[in-house]
Amino acid sequence: MAVALAAQPFTDIKIALEKDEDKSDAANVVDNSYGITIDPASAAGVQMSTTTETAYLGFKCSATANATSIKYKLSGTDAANFKLDNAKAAVTAEKAVAGEKPAKTITIAMVADSSSAGQTTVEGTCPDMGASIIHWMPADMGMKVSDWATASAG
Secondary structure (H helix, E strand, O other), rough: EEOOOOOOOOOEEEEEEEEOOEEOOOOOEEOOOOEEEEOOHHHHHHEEEOOOOOEEOEEEEEEOOOOOOEEEEEEEOOOEEEEEEEEEEOOOOOOOOOOOOOOOOEEEOOOOHOOOOOOEEEEEOHHHOOOOOOOOOOOOOOOOOOHHHHHHOO
């Protein structure tokens, strides 16, 4: 899950994940994060600073997970100046998909009918891809196209 700042801190902000436990009745604590294992780095907190505006937090669900939520925790030198949009995130634990495991490699290709030099449409060939986002970034930010004809043909 991605966490982004609306404004950069002066020094630092740390955002972490923690289990959501309802302790209003001490004798009957309700674990709303049952079956979730928070990645160690996400439990410790991901540091965001004057040069970092997006961080990624993660967790895994066990085969018997029935979690409904997980909490965010904000700390750091500038924590008093920031607030979270939500104190917790909803979690939907779904049963494992039966059958063959999805391929580990996703092949994507340009859709020629709906692509142009200024906008390329791609589709994945993996049926388990679902609603996915693919981020593209040039391998070399200083790359230049040799000529417009080559770019528009590509």
